[in-house]
Amino acid sequence: MKAVVYKKYGGPNVLQLKDVPKPVIQSNEVLIKIIATSVTAGDVRLRASNFPPLAWLPARLFFGLFTPKKQILGHEFSGHIVQVGDKVTRFKTGDEVYGTTSMLKTGAYAEFIAVPEFWKQGALSLKPNNKDFKEAAVLPIGAMTALYLLKKANTYKDKRILIYGASGSVGSYAVQIAKSIGADVTGVCSSRNIEMVASLGADTVIDYTKEDFTKSNKMYDIIFDTVGKLSKVNSKTALLKGGKYVTTKMITKQSNESLEEVKTLVEKQAIRPFIDKTYALEDIQKAHAYVDTGRKRGNISIII
Secondary structure (H helix, E strand, C coil), rough: EEECCCCCCCCCCHHECCCCCCCCCCCEEEEEEEEEECCCCCHHHHHHHHCCCHHHHHHHHHHHHCCCCCEEECCCCEEEEEEEECCCCCCCCCCCEECCCCCCCCCCCEEEEEECCCCCCCEEECCCCCCCCHHHHHHHHHHHHHHHHHHHHCCCCCCEECCCCCCCCCHHHHHHHHHHHCCCEEEEEEEHHHHHHHCCCCCEEECCCCCCCCHCCCCCEEEEEEEEEEEHHHHHEHHHHHEEECCCCCCCCCCHHHHHHHHHHHHHHCCCCCEEEEEEEHHHHHHHHHHHCCCCCCCCCEEE
C-alpha cells in the first residue's frame, strides 16, 4: 500500500510517499480503507520533534531518541471497514467509520490502517451520516478536545466564555459547542479570521492584534485557551470570582463514547467542521508546510 513515511525528524521534506506492507489485523481489530485524513498540530510537532525544552528529552525517549519509532504519521481518519477480526462485535465489513489513533500509534497517512475495536486512548465510531469522508476526518481530535475541556469547565447555559484561538481546529469547535449549550461566547482571533469566527456563532469577536481582553472591563465565567499561548496569571484578571481557566495543555481524554457524542452533535447540526484547505496525499509536504506558516484556519484535510 501507499503511505507517507518519515525516517528522521525535520521539515516537511522528510515526509516521503513509499510502498509499505499492508497491515495484518489481530482478532480484536478492524482493517479500514482510509479515504481521508488530516494534518493536526500533533502531526507537525511529531514530524519536527518540536517540543518545549523541558519536555524535549522525555518526548524523544518516548517517540524515538534519534529516529521516529512510528514512521507513518497521521492521527485522524475516515473510511470504510474492509475486514473485521473474529472477536469484533461493534462493526461489520462495509461500515463507514471515523476516528483517531493514540499519540504513539499514529499511522493514518496510509491507504489502510488496522485499529482495535476498543482501546484506551484512541477512538472509533460510525461516521456522521450527514458528513462526507473529508469532513468526518477532521472532526475527532478538535471536537473531542473542545468537548472534554468545556465539560471540565462546567459550561452551561448563560455562562460567559472567552475562547482564545477561536479560528483554530479546537477553537472553531469550542465556539460551536459552547453556543449549542447556550453560553455567551466571545472569540479571540486575528483580523483575517473575524468573519470566520462570527460565522461559527460567536456573539462577540475580539481582534487580539488590536485589543487585549485582559485589560477590558468585561469579565468571564470561563477562559478557554485553545492554543496554549495565554498566561494563566494574566488571564485571571478577566475571570469572575469562581471562574475557570482551561487550556489544551491539560491532559484530555479520547474515547469511543466521546466520539459518538461528537457524531450526535454533528447530526443535530450543532457543529460542523471548517476546512481551510484540502490536499492529496501526494502533496503532504505542501500541507505540512502550510501548517508550519501558522496561518491555518480550522482544519486541513488530506484525501488518500
